[in-house]
Amino acid sequence: MKHQNFMLKVVDAKKADIRKALKDAGIEVRSLTEVYSEDIEGEEKEKDDAGKTDKG
Numbered sequence: 161m162k163h164q165n166f167m168l169k170v171v172d173a174k175k176a177d178i179r180k181a182l183k184d185a186g187i188e189v190r191s192l193t194e195v196y197s198e199d200i201e202g203e204e205k206e207k208d209d210a211g212k213t214d215k216g
Contacts, residue, residue: 163190 170178175192182189 167195 168178175194179189179192
């Protein structure tokens with residue numbers, strides 16, 4: 161067995177949600193640490209617009 165470290169970048173996720181998703185996938189998480197967080201102005205609008213389809 162070997163220990164591995166990964167960096168994961170997410171949008172609007174909580175540590176508990178990430179841990180649960182990995183556990184559900186059969187991945188054992190030894191530790192989970194938030195390294196950096198920032199609020200991006202205008203990002204929410206872009207995300208909402210991306211889900212809309214142009215119906216002409």
